[in-house]
Amino acid sequence: MRKGWRDHLHEVIFEADTPGGKLFDVVLLAAIVLSVTAVVLESVAGIRARWGAQLRTLEWIFTALFSVEYVLRLASVRRPSRYALSFFGIVDLLAVIPTYLSVLVAGTQSLLIIRVLRLLRVFRVLKLVQYVDEADFLATAIRASARKVFIFLGTVLTLVLIVGTAMFLIESDTPGFSNIPESIYWAIVTLTTVGYGDIAPQTVLGRMLASVVMILGYAIIAVPTGIVTAEMSATRWRTVSTQACPGCSVEGHTPDAKFCRICGANM
Numbered sequence: 366m367r368k369g370w371r372d373h374l375h376e377v378i379f380e381a382d383t384p385g386g387k388l389f390d391v392v393l394l395a396a397i398v399l400s401v402t403a404v405v406l407e408s409v410a411g412i413r414a415r416w417g418a419q420l421r422t423l424e425w426i427f428t429a430l431f432s433v434e435y436v437l438r439l440a441s442v443r444r445p446s447r448y449a450l451s452f453f454g455i456v457d458l459l460a461v462i463p464t465y466l467s468v469l470v471a472g473t474q475s476l477l478i479i480r481v482l483r484l485l486r487v488f489r490v491l492k493l494v495q496y497v498d499e500a501d502f503l504a505t506a507i508r509a510s511a512r513k514v515f516i517f518l519g520t521v522l523t524l525v526l527i528v529g530t531a532m533f534l535i536e537s538d539t540p541g542f543s544n545i546p547e548s549i550y551w552a553i554v555t556l557t558t559v560g561y562g563d564i565a566p567q568t569v570l571g572r573m574l575a576s577v578v579m580i581l582g583y584a585i586i587a588v589p590t591g592i593v594t595a596e597m598s599a600t601r602w603r604t605v606s607t608q609a610c611p612g613c614s615v616e617g618h619t620p621d622a623k624f625c626r627i628c629g630a631n632m
Contacts, residue, residue, distance in 0.1 A: 369509070371441055378441050393483060396431075399501060400423070405426070424474060431461050435457045442611065442613060447628060459479050510592045510595075514589050522610075525552040528556070529549030530549075532546075532548045532574060536567065552578065558583065560579075565584045603615060610625035610628065
């Protein structure tokens with residue numbers, strides 16, 4: 366069957382199996398690295414004072430190239446809306462918006478650092494299939510444990526509300542505990558074992574409660590790790606390929622897949 370222009374475009378942009386496709390992806394990754402480097406350098410006052418104009422010009426050049434690339438990606442798939450709403454589709458869009466937004470709001474170009482997320486494609490480009498497999502395995506385990514983690518976070522939120530209110534009643538005369546929101550902030554910082562130290566209880570009862578919260582924090586940190594680990598043990602390992610669906614650009618199919626697991630398009 367003869368391939369149309371969309372199939373050829375999809376092969377170059379989304380696949381790394383052909384020389385043209387791999388060259389496109391390698392050039393794209395290099396451009397992403399250079400653009401992120403330019404954003405980082407522009408944040409340094411000395412460099413910005415001397416090379417600010419040149420860095421801004423580079424930023425607009427990269428933004429223009431990434432904008433054209435984003436449009437071509439949409440044009441190369443049969444269902445553009447599916448790609449636009451996918452993880453990489455959203456990241457690709459966010460990678461160009463800050464530059465245009467900086468025309469209206471100064472400083473927003475620093476948000477271009479989100480382009481670094483596009484480097485995740487390196488695993489597919491370099492054909493590191495084992496990393497793609499492991500990423501898919503981890504994502505499956507995280508999705509399976511999402512409800513348990515959500516319930517856990519709800520429990521932690523309830524706990525910090527109670528502890529924060531209790532500390533407000535105990536330390537109401539101590540600077541930093543003048544209201545319940547500030548006391549809740551202290552409870553979150555203490556329970557997560559961050560311990561900034563900007564607010565500290567002064568009374569004996571307050572320090573006793575703080576000690577309990579500190580010890581409890583170590584136990585709480587282990588809970589989400591245990592939940593995800595348990596799901597990883599229960600998740601069946603599934604080998605995936607690096608092929609992208611020509612219909613919606615979704616990856617993560619098994620090597621022998623004939624149809625897309627999302628939209629049903631021919632692979």
